[in-house]
Amino acid sequence: MWSSSLAILAFVLLSSFTAAAYTAIPSDILSELTPRLSPTAKILLPSSSLWPSASKRWNELSRPSYSAIIQVAEERDIAESVKYANQHQIPFFAFSQTHGSDYGLGRFHGIGISLSSLNRKIDLDKSGRWATIGGGMKSKDVLDYLWKRGKQTGTGGCGCVGAVSPALGGGHNWFQGQYGLMADQVLELRVVLADGEVVVVNDKKHKELFWGMRGAGHNFGIVSEMKYRVYDVKEPKWSIETFTFKSERLEEVYKYANKKLDGKGDPRLLMWGTWFLNPAVDAEKPIVQFQWIYNGPFSELKKISKDTHDLKPDAYSSAEVDYPELSPSLGYAADQYACQTDGQGNRLLRGIDVDQYDVKSLRKWYDAFAATLMTEPAFQTSFCILEGYSTQAVQAIPDKSTAFALRGERLLFAPAIFWQKGNATLDEKAKKWSREMYFAASGSSKKKTYVNYAHGDEPVQALYGYEPWRLKKLKQLKKKYDPLGHFAFFNPVNPIGKRHGDV
Numbered sequence: 280m281w282s283s284s285l286a287i288l289a290f291v292l293l294s295s296f297t298a299a300a301y302t303a304i305p306s307d308i309l310s311e312l313t314p315r316l317s318p319t320a321k322i323l324l325p326s327s328s329l330w331p332s333a334s335k336r337w338n339e340l341s342r343p344s345y346s347a348i349i350q351v352a353e354e355r356d357i358a359e360s361v362k363y364a365n366q367h368q369i370p371f372f373a374f375s376q377t378h379g380s381d382y383g384l385g386r387f388h389g390i391g392i393s394l395s396s397l398n399r400k401i402d403l404d405k406s407g408r409w410a411t412i413g414g415g416m417k418s419k420d421v422l423d424y425l426w427k428r429g430k431q432t433g434t435g436g437c438g439c440v441g442a443v444s445p446a447l448g449g450g451h452n453w454f455q456g457q458y459g460l461m462a463d464q465v466l467e468l469r470v471v472l473a474d475g476e477v478v479v480v481n482d483k484k485h486k487e488l489f490w491g492m493r494g495a496g497h498n499f500g501i502v503s504e505m506k507y508r509v510y511d512v513k514e515p516k517w518s519i520e521t522f523t524f525k526s527e528r529l530e531e532v533y534k535y536a537n538k539k540l541d542g543k544g545d546p547r548l549l550m551w552g553t554w555f556l557n558p559a560v561d562a563e564k565p566i567v568q569f570q571w572i573y574n575g576p577f578s579e580l581k582k583i584s585k586d587t588h589d590l591k592p593d594a595y596s597s598a599e600v601d602y603p604e605l606s607p608s609l610g611y612a613a614d615q616y617a618c619q620t621d622g623q624g625n626r627l628l629r630g631i632d633v634d635q636y637d638v639k640s641l642r643k644w645y646d647a648f649a650a651t652l653m654t655e656p657a658f659q660t661s662f663c664i665l666e667g668y669s670t671q672a673v674q675a676i677p678d679k680s681t682a683f684a685l686r687g688e689r690l691l692f693a694p695a696i697f698w699q700k701g702n703a704t705l706d707e708k709a710k711k712w713s714r715e716m717y718f719a720a721s722g723s724s725k726k727k728t729y730v731n732y733a734h735g736d737e738p739v740q741a742l743y744g745y746e747p748w749r750l751k752k753l754k755q756l757k758k759k760y761d762p763l764g765h766f767a768f769f770n771p772v773n774p775i776g777k778r779h780g781d782v
Contacts, residue, residue: 522569
């Protein structure tokens, strides 16, 4: 670690440095770095035939610019890559499944460290209570591995996202009413720090860093491996009921949802909402879809949802599936539209967290969503998600126990704008549209945003908490573990430049 005075000076210098484009990497990177890496690690340059697939991202808007990408094969490759980048004063950025959508990534110019090859490391402990998961694993791969062994745990709702990275930002999941956040399942992490040192982080070693890694982990290091709680599969079935309404029913539907989602119900029950174009139901405006998602047989869900049928939806469907088919049934499988990574698409995602539906704000959000969706054909595959989670196990954990600052919020709104890249006018229109919906839906002046869904222009307090002690503690950890500000591109605790709304 560096001395405090040097760290402060260096951070100021690096803040200016990282905001500017990096010119080039050393011409001898292959001969100099290759001997320091494991035999199966790869150093890719833009001329490589593997470059297009290695640099492709889910979101092509404000994408990071890489001069080289190192596809690591072992933990020591991460450490050596970090040391090499530091030696040559080149910014570095680690990524797993390339789904981060913070617009600040567009500031990055340097070396990319790809963890995607760390996707074979998963071992179930003989106790059956935890598994060791590699930093490049996908959520679907972890789910499938555990399911075959009669186990399950919280992972990202989309099968294509990383199994580790969502936990660093808290990690909403289908099981959180029963088990808690993804961050709450983390028992131990192996972390490569900003200087290349590898440390083991748990509730006994680097205890304060362990606190910070669970909710703000991308600020402090690169996770090569995590030890993660798993649970026996006691109820394999999940049931889904989908109620579809025309938009004039919006207020009625969400007033009902507020009464139903009181935080005192069954921890196995979730509410999922989606707004999107469905001409079969409404040829003029986006429809309002309301879903019950329940970890149990359909016969039990029907008893819970009896009064929902009294709303007399315009369309209705139901399904009962085993857990591995839950995400595909909802449209979030690795090969479905929401997960597509074709290198051609721009996506803009935002997250707004609240404890209950402000129906007036929802109407303003819907109107802002519909106005552009219906007049701009380029955006017509966009949609809005309203995620309503059971939070009993989340809120049973003391609020101060991790860096995740939104344990009290049960509902998550997320406008998801999709369009093809290559049109700067559409890019600007999408950004403006996203901001309109963000301010329409968020209501309170103290807006709250799920870190993993942040766009990057929200107040830093919205991500990490308005309690002064939280940011103070995070910044102290930043000063200790990343004093030069190397991890400064994805929703940083210490933003470079001015973020919208910082206070």
